Amino acid sequence: MTKVAIIIGSSRKSSNTARFAKAIKINLEARQISHIYIPDSTQYDIPFLNKGSLSMESLTSYQKEVYRAVSQADVVFFLSPEYNWTMSAEILNLFHHFGSKEFFQMWEGKTFAFAGVSSGRGGKMPAIDMSRVVGKIVGFFGFKSFISPKVFESQLTAKVLDADGASLGNEGYDKGLSDFIDYHINKN
Secondary structure, X not given: OOEEEEEEXXXXXXXXXXXXXXXXHHHHHHOOXXXXXXXOHHHOOOOOHHHOOOOHHHOOHHHHHHHHHHHHXXXXXXXXXXXXXXXXXXXXXXXXXXXXXXXXXXXXXXXXXXXXXXXOOOOHHHHHHHHHHHHHHHHHHOOOOEEEEEEEEEOOHHHHEOOOOOEOOOHHHHHHHHHHHHHHHOOO
């Protein structure tokens, strides 16, 4: 039984990234995958590095939720909106804090997938940047995980998905999303 975590790299309520996460969840549920963890990103409270570091003993509720979701998952989808042609500060900060041996269960034995989300024509760079950073974490510490080369660009997101993540009928987008999910779910 495949367990999936979807980590949203935007703390904005009703963000396009959250909309896309819901679309992934709908697609997974249609495949009879029921163990899907999506921490509530509106509760994001990971401090910037200049404000201290995380410790397993003092994680907040949201931080514990992220840790548990990723640690328990076989497949992890990291999603980020495109901000200034790269990933969000939230997702990069999450990688910096959790990217250590103390949190090894988050990085060992996983398939990591990456998608960038845009309201226009974008999404490629955050997906590539996230894969590069996670690849460095996994490689540096010697974790045995799969860093996916197949990324997804959720372009014109609000025009192809409703607020609940349901498709608005764009066949090309829907097929691309289905292919993206197939690629990662079939690795496990």
